[in-house]
Structure formats: C-alpha cells, structure tokens
Amino acid sequence: MSTGSGASDAEDEEKHHRRSRLKKKIIRCRANRVSDEEPEDDGEERRMKQDNSSSSRLSEPLQKEARQTQRNAANARERARMRVLSKAFSRLKTSLPWVPADTKLSKLDTLRLASSYISHLRQLLQDERFESSFAHPVSLTWPFLTSGRSEEEISSSIRLCGATA
C-alpha cells in the first residue's frame, strides 16, 4: 500500500485495477463452476416461479441462484467496505509526520506508528516547556509542533516514529 498523495493514489489505483482483473478472473472461474452445477433454465415455469415473492416457494435451482445472487451482492459490499478501510489506513498514514509519502508501510506498521505518534504528542502536552511556549497547544496540529523545537527534539521524534513499536 502506498500513500494518499496524488501520484501514489494513481499507483494504488493501477495496482488495484490489476488485482481486480486477476480476482475477477478467479471469480468468473468460480461462478462458472457454480453455474455448471445448475440445471438448464426451463423458461415458462421459471418465469412463473419468479413471480412468487417467497424464496421458500422457489424450486431448488432457483433457490440456489437466489442464494448465489445474494452472495455476490454481499461480496461486493464486503469489497467496498474493505476498500473504505484501506483508504482510511492510507489517510492515517499520510497524517503521520516524518513518514515520506513513498514509504511502504503495512497496515500493522501504520497502526503502530500512529499509536506511538499519539503517545509522543501526549508526552509533548505534558511537557512543561511546551506548555509555557504555546498558549493553546491543543489547537495545534503536527506540522506546527516542529516550529520552536530543537534539532535534537525533532530527530528524537524521527527516531520514535521510525521505529516500529
């Protein structure tokens, strides 16, 4: 997974499309297997049965088909859900300071770094010097925290964020 920056977004997209094509191929194969098991469509009788709203009254093959349709819909929803989750991870990653945009970071690493970064910020809030030099520290976000800090403080933060907890 790459970051949420413009170029890497496109990269992500391309990667995603490549994967999707492969996966779709797999899905098609599986679907074919399923449909191979299904008997031939018997026109009129089938259409009449489709008018029945209750699936329990459907014939066996139609029930099977209905289940498969529902499954496919559920799969699509699950894919969308996981896509949202992945994007959230990407956004979280881009909000981590001192992590270059093109850095490869697993989801687990992203969580760990975010966690350590939060700890770091909490530490800063408890720091007396920090409190005396900023009137409203809580309203500040990370890019501003670097101003007024020594090289040593910044590099120690880099070490902190660079280490996988």
Next chain:
DNA sequence: TAGGCCATCTGGTCCT
C-alpha cells in the same frame, strides 16, 4: 523460494 502482506470470498453473528 519462503515469508509477509494484501484483496477477496465465505459463513457466522449481530443489529436495525
């Protein structure tokens, strides 16, 4: 080539 990571499928459970 093994191992890590990821996307997807799937069945189960919970919630509305």
Next chain:
DNA sequence: AGGACCAGATGGCCTA
C-alpha cells in the same frame, strides 16, 4: 429479511 461486521481460508504479488 437484509445489511454490517468479523474472522478464517485462500491465492497472488513482492522482496530478501
């Protein structure tokens, strides 16, 4: 009943 969420299984891609 249907959707959301979750966890396990599976298979592909990538890298050391």
